[in-house]
Amino acid sequence: MKNTSKLGKHCDRVARRDLMRIGSLTALGLGVGDLFQLRRLAMAKGQNSASRPTAKSCVLIWLDGGPSHLETFDVKPDAPKEVRGPLESIATNVAGIRISECLPRTATMLDKVAIIRSMTSPLGEHNFGTHYLMTGYKPTPVLDYPTFGAVVAHTRDASTVLPPHIAVPEFRVGGGRMTGGGYLPATTRPFSVGGDPAKSDFEVRNLDFYRGLNVTRLDRRRQFVNAFNDFGDGLERPTSASTDSDLDRAYQLVTSADEKAAFNLSDEPRKVRQRYGSKSIGQSCLLARRLVERGVPFVTVNNRGWDTHDNLYTRLKEGYTGAKVGVGLIPSLDLALAALIEDLEERNMLDETLIVVMGEFGRTPKLNVSGGRDHWPRVFSTLLAGGGVSGGQVIGSSDSVGESPKDRPVTPSDLAATIYSLLGIDPKTELHTSDGRPVRVTPHEAKVISELTG
Numbered sequence: 365m366k367n368t369s370k371l372g373k374h375c376d377r378v379a380r381r382d383l384m385r386i387g388s389l390t391a392l393g394l395g396v397g398d399l400f401q402l403r404r405l406a407m408a409k410g411q412n413s414a415s416r417p418t419a420k421s422c423v424l425i426w427l428d429g430g431p432s433h434l435e436t437f438d439v440k441p442d443a444p445k446e447v448r449g450p451l452e453s454i455a456t457n458v459a460g461i462r463i464s465e466c467l468p469r470t471a472t473m474l475d476k477v478a479i480i481r482s483m484t485s486p487l488g489e490h491n492f493g494t495h496y497l498m499t500g501y502k503p504t505p506v507l508d509y510p511t512f513g514a515v516v517a518h519t520r521d522a523s524t525v526l527p528p529h530i531a532v533p534e535f536r537v538g539g540g541r542m543t544g545g546g547y548l549p550a551t552t553r554p555f556s557v558g559g560d561p562a563k564s565d566f567e568v569r570n571l572d573f574y575r576g577l578n579v580t581r582l583d584r585r586r587q588f589v590n591a592f593n594d595f596g597d598g599l600e601r602p603t604s605a606s607t608d609s610d611l612d613r614a615y616q617l618v619t620s621a622d623e624k625a626a627f628n629l630s631d632e633p634r635k636v637r638q639r640y641g642s643k644s645i646g647q648s649c650l651l652a653r654r655l656v657e658r659g660v661p662f663v664t665v666n667n668r669g670w671d672t673h674d675n676l677y678t679r680l681k682e683g684y685t686g687a688k689v690g691v692g693l694i695p696s697l698d699l700a701l702a703a704l705i706e707d708l709e710e711r712n713m714l715d716e717t718l719i720v721v722m723g724e725f726g727r728t729p730k731l732n733v734s735g736g737r738d739h740w741p742r743v744f745s746t747l748l749a750g751g752g753v754s755g756g757q758v759i760g761s762s763d764s765v766g767e768s769p770k771d772r773p774v775t776p777s778d779l780a781a782t783i784y785s786l787l788g789i790d791p792k793t794e795l796h797t798s799d800g801r802p803v804r805v806t807p808h809e810a811k812v813i814s815e816l817t818g
Contacts, residue, residue, distance in 0.1 A: 418787075419751030421661045424512065426723065429671030432726060435451050435464055436697075437463055438481045438744075438762055440766055443766075451680070452465040457471065461474055466694035468698065473706070476749050477755050478816055479759070480759045480779070481745050483743065485725060487503075488725055488741040490538045493538065493724030494537050499780065501780075509803075510546030511545075512783055513529040513554055516528070517552040518795065524660060530556075531664045532652060533559060535666060547795075561647035561650070562644040641696055643700075645697060650703070683695075683696075701747075715752065716750075719749040721748075722747070726742075727739070740767075743768050781811060782813040793805045
């Protein structure tokens with residue numbers, strides 16, 4: 365049973381004085397203020413002290429709904445028609461590796477990419493599968509585990525006033541039940557930009573003044589809050605600091621044209637924007653590049669629509685019936701992924717930026733009567749690039765019809781341990797729940813995929 369007296373005094377290991385500061389941020393009228401409060405104050409005792417990280421940041425391209433491995437990275441050209449599906453396969457720039465015909469640009473740079481074809485999970489429901497893939501832990505009613513982005517936000521001291529964990533366009537993944545922060549403080553949850561970067565009227569919520577506020581009035585409110593905090597701190601510590609750094613970060617973000625400019629895609633040359641493609645996933649990946657370039661350690665690009673129970677061919681390839689040039693989910697992914705890899709490489713950022721492409725599970729080995737595929741977690745694929753990943757390889761394989769792992773099965777726990785290792789976080793690191801319980805960032809059975817990190 366929880367010690368209610370301890371909770372009454374600290375409430376999630378935060379003193380009453382700090383809760384007063386949260387209220388002070390609200391008084392400023394800052395929609396993003398709570399993103400910065402408490403993160404330093406609630407850093408875990410067991411925080412990683414391992415060697416210097418290979419990757420400074422991560423872009424997770426989340427294919428929400430469960431992408432078909434058989435139509436993307438694990439094609440079966442020799443299988444029966446009902447298994448191989450309506451799409452053809454193409455060769456890549458790595459001998460012996462073939463992928464979907466809808467990924468021609470990615471095929472030209474497979475030497476920079478690693479594909480895991482033997483991912484396996486028992487969880488074929490969206491919420492459960494998403495939790496397992498995004499945390500490395502199977503879901504349990506006992507504890508809500510944090511996502512990769514939350515752990516990174518919690519253990520890294522970001523070099524920017526921008527939120528350390530950002531979701532583009534938003535974080536409604538796997539059915540929308542995940543907060544993203546798990547048992548960690550609420551400030552580790554992803555900041556959703558709240559708008560589609562592909563739309564002409566794209567804007568980010570809570571980055572502008574509330575009606576009636578301006579810099580002068582906002583500064584006056586900040587001075588009042590700091591004075592109030594000084595008074596409160598003085599009652600407890602005569603030598604207290606004169607400013608609140610978390611409040612200052614929130615203030616700086618709302619008032620900083622330079623930081624807010626990260627979200628202004630119109631600053632990008634037209635040629636660059638076209639390279640990423642006009643769809644949401646492309647412009648979201650471009651925004652992700654701008655964010656990691658400015659020091660944001662974790663960005664989730666959430667691309668929805670991959671739950672293809674019917675009309676798979678049109679949804680994955682054409683985009684709409686009769687399209688002369690495919691603008692469906694896979695061609696759009698191809699443009700976005702290839703452009704992100706190229707762009708990061710041109711800027712000498714690929715080695716320090718980890719790219720992960722995945723969804724909650726794969727799709728059934730056989731097409732259903734509606735021309736689609738249903739949920740299939742027994743075997744599926746993920747892709748990694750940059751961030752120290754050894755490219756030009758396929759890890760593991762599925763059987764001849766993409767039904768089960770044939771060799772080298774890899775669990776989401778193993779993938780989590782690998783992602784953390786590539787980001788310089790020891791998979792054995794222990795974080796702490798609000799009542800002080802130590803919890804590893806990965807399960808004890810998790811094993812780093814040595815082929816990726818070697």
